[in-house]
Amino acid sequence: MASRRGSLALVVLCSVLVLAPHGAAKKPRLVPAMFVFGDSLVDVGNNNHLAQCNLSCKANYAPYGIDLPCRSPTGRFSNGYNMADQLAQLLGFAKSPPPFLSLSNASVYQRMSTGGINFASGGSGLLPETGFNTCGEVIPMSEQVGNFTSLVRRRSGSGRDRTAADLISKSLIFISVGSNDLFEYADNFTQANVSDPSRNDTEFLQRLIASYTGYVKDLYAAGATKFSVLSPSLVGCCPFQRAVAKKFNGSEQQSGCLGLANNLSRQLHPMIASMLQDLSLELPGMNYSLGDAIEMAEFVFKRPRTRDYNFTTLDLPCCALGEFGEGMCNTWVTLCQNRSSYFFWDRFHPTDAASAITANELFNDTGHFVSPINVQQLVAPGPRP
Numbered sequence: 001m002a003s004r005r006g007s008l009a010l011v012v013l014c015s016v017l018v019l020a021p022h023g024a025a026k027k028p029r030l031v032p033a034m035f036v037f038g039d040s041l042v043d044v045g046n047n048n049h050l051a052q053c054n055l056s057c058k059a060n061y062a063p064y065g066i067d068l069p070c071r072s073p074t075g076r077f078s079n080g081y082n083m084a085d086q087l088a089q090l091l092g093f094a095k096s097p098p099p100f101l102s103l104s105n106a107s108v109y110q111r112m113s114t115g116g117i118n119f120a121s122g123g124s125g126l127l128p129e130t131g132f133n134t135c136g137e138v139i140p141m142s143e144q145v146g147n148f149t150s151l152v153r154r155r156s157g158s159g160r161d162r163t164a165a166d167l168i169s170k171s172l173i174f175i176s177v178g179s180n181d182l183f184e185y186a187d188n189f190t191q192a193n194v195s196d197p198s199r200n201d202t203e204f205l206q207r208l209i210a211s212y213t214g215y216v217k218d219l220y221a222a223g224a225t226k227f228s229v230l231s232p233s234l235v236g237c238c239p240f241q242r243a244v245a246k247k248f249n250g251s252e253q254q255s256g257c258l259g260l261a262n263n264l265s266r267q268l269h270p271m272i273a274s275m276l277q278d279l280s281l282e283l284p285g286m287n288y289s290l291g292d293a294i295e296m297a298e299f300v301f302k303r304p305r306t307r308d309y310n311f312t313t314l315d316l317p318c319c320a321l322g323e324f325g326e327g328m329c330n331t332w333v334t335l336c337q338n339r340s341s342y343f344f345w346d347r348f349h350p351t352d353a354a355s356a357i358t359a360n361e362l363f364n365d366t367g368h369f370v371s372p373i374n375v376q377q378l379v380a381p382g383p384r385p
């Protein structure tokens with residue numbers, strides 16, 4: 001009896017804690033809504049709802065979320081908030097908008113106009129097939145974008161909707177995708193044979209860009225005009241790929257990262273940059289802010305200790321199994337002592353301390369890590385026509 005009362009009190013206390021930042025948020029919201037697309041760096045729980053999705057592509061069990069209010073595992077691939085939450089917080093929201101698959105038909109339209117919706121799915125990629133072999137089931141970008149555009153279509157079909165279109169054009173589209181495509185491609189060639197004569201990186205990367213172009217155009221056609229895009233980081237430096245590098249002697253000098261995978265991200269970034277530049281010339285009123293996750297990671301790897309953060313461990317994850325921390329994070333693992341001094345939370349994902357740096361830079365960096373403008377400038381109200 002005593003313990004039942006104890007847990008009831010805890011539930012009540014937690015709802016207060018969860019609500020507090022919302023009520024306390026004095027900052028005005030800089031956009032009416034935010035719509036999030038991409039992979040596990042920004043998924044806030046869509047994969048929880050996929051019946052065929054493997055446990056290794058879900059994050060709805062302890063110790064995920066250990067630093068969230070009530071230590072609650074929500075499906076975020078982090079110890080705390082992820083980049084979607086952190087960017088949302090900088091824009092004046094309490095956290096990321098809710099996962100699309102958690103919304104009822106009744107609430108989905110309300111969310112369209114206030115706050116927004118998160119469509120992201122861990123394990124997914126730019127190519128429609130990415131993720132299915134490793135995860136069993138994911139929501140590919142094509143479907144994430146399709147779900148958004150069909151909501152917009154159904155809403156404007158219902159009549160009342162100049163305002164709805166206006167709201168979407170003022171809202172922020174946030175996309176972080178591509179890493180899983182690179183992982184799968186690199187895996188194919190590290191495990192089989194790196195010098196396979198049929199390997200053609202350029203052709204593969206051009207396929208990614210062709211898909212990406214289509215998604216941005218579809219979102220624009222549905223009324224979106226403000227795009228914040230983060231390109232894939234040094235994917236070869238995550239603990240899982242470092243372990244692969246060790247096994248196959250494929251590491252870059254000193255860094256210990258997997259060279260093949262990093263080379264792919266380094267080639268992809270300028271391709272995304274010119275894609276966005278071309279699209280902004282082609283599509284009237286389209287604006288974008290592109291974050292360079294490679295530059296951001298290199299900066300922290302070179303200077304892990306500053307006034308704003310202090311990482312002692314850059315190669316091993318906090319929630320680690322296996323000789324090189326390449327095993328899956330699970331409920332029984334002994335965690336590192338101090339989560340904010342680790343760059344990686346699990347074998348693929350940053351800690352909330354690390355992702356917060358990225359969110360900050362997307363929001364207010366001037367010229368080093370974002371181009372041509374930052375998110376704060378992107379969402380600033382334009383001159384009235």
Ligand SMILES: *[C@@H]1O[C@H](CO)[C@@H](O)[C@H](O)[C@H]1NC(C)=O
Pocket residue numbers: 105
């Ligand atoms: C929700 O909306 C979709 C699309 O309009 C419809 O197919 C589905 O039956 C609705 N579900 C419920 C529970 O009303």
Ligand SMILES: *[C@@H]1O[C@H](CO)[C@@H](O)[C@H](O)[C@H]1NC(C)=O
Pocket residue numbers: 054055056132133134135136137
């Ligand atoms: C589930 O994940 C494991 C490990 O990543 C993988 O070997 C297996 O093929 C996956 N299962 C399905 C059905 O995709």
Ligand SMILES: *[C@@H]1O[C@H](CO)[C@@H](O)[C@H](O)[C@H]1NC(C)=O
Pocket residue numbers: 143146147
């Ligand atoms: C999202 O899109 C997919 C593919 O078009 C569709 O099968 C699915 O029903 C959509 N989901 C919802 C909840 O509308």
Ligand SMILES: *[C@@H]1O[C@H](CO)[C@@H](O)[C@H](O)[C@H]1NC(C)=O
Pocket residue numbers: 181184185188
């Ligand atoms: C990896 O290899 C498999 C099997 O040959 C293939 O089906 C898949 O498309 C390849 N993936 C990438 C990203 O190249």
Ligand SMILES: *[C@@H]1O[C@H](CO)[C@@H](O)[C@H](O)[C@H]1NC(C)=O
Pocket residue numbers: 193194195196197
């Ligand atoms: C990899 O493929 C190349 C080209 O086919 C071949 O010359 C080389 O012997 C292969 N290496 C291994 C380790 O299989």
Ligand SMILES: *[C@@H]1O[C@H](CO)[C@@H](O)[C@H](O)[C@H]1NC(C)=O
Pocket residue numbers: 200201202203206
């Ligand atoms: C790789 O693909 C690109 C684009 O399709 C093509 O121009 C190039 O000739 C290919 N390279 C090789 C070595 O086949």
Ligand SMILES: *[C@@H]1O[C@H](CO)[C@@H](O)[C@H](O)[C@H]1NC(C)=O
Pocket residue numbers: 247248249
């Ligand atoms: C990696 O290097 C070590 C030492 O040079 C060598 O013994 C081992 O066979 C190499 N492994 C592979 C997969 O090439």
Ligand SMILES: *[C@@H]1O[C@H](CO)[C@@H](O)[C@H](O)[C@H]1NC(C)=O
Pocket residue numbers: 250259260263
């Ligand atoms: C990565 O790119 C660098 C510079 O272009 C090159 O020297 C290196 O061999 C590449 N590494 C791999 C594993 O492809």
Ligand SMILES: *[C@@H]1O[C@H](CO)[C@@H](O)[C@H](O)[C@H]1NC(C)=O
Pocket residue numbers: 280283284285286287373377378382
């Ligand atoms: C957005 O793009 C338009 C051209 O499409 C340009 O005139 C405007 O200055 C851009 N806004 C910002 C904030 O860069």
Ligand SMILES: *[C@@H]1O[C@H](CO)[C@@H](O)[C@H](O)[C@H]1NC(C)=O
Pocket residue numbers: 309310311312338339340341
């Ligand atoms: C944990 O690490 C952070 C960042 O390095 C540091 O600021 C903090 O003081 C540490 N906490 C403890 C209890 O050591």
Ligand SMILES: *[C@@H]1O[C@H](CO)[C@@H](O)[C@H](O)[C@H]1NC(C)=O
Pocket residue numbers: 305306307310312
């Ligand atoms: C960073 O953390 C380490 C270990 O906790 C500590 O020794 C060092 O003084 C800290 N550096 C800064 C700049 O705070």
Ligand SMILES: *[C@@H]1O[C@H](CO)[C@@H](O)[C@H](O)[C@H]1NC(C)=O
Pocket residue numbers: 360363364365
């Ligand atoms: C960016 O904004 C965050 C949050 O307001 C602040 O903590 C940080 O110091 C700012 N950075 C710069 C370079 O202005």
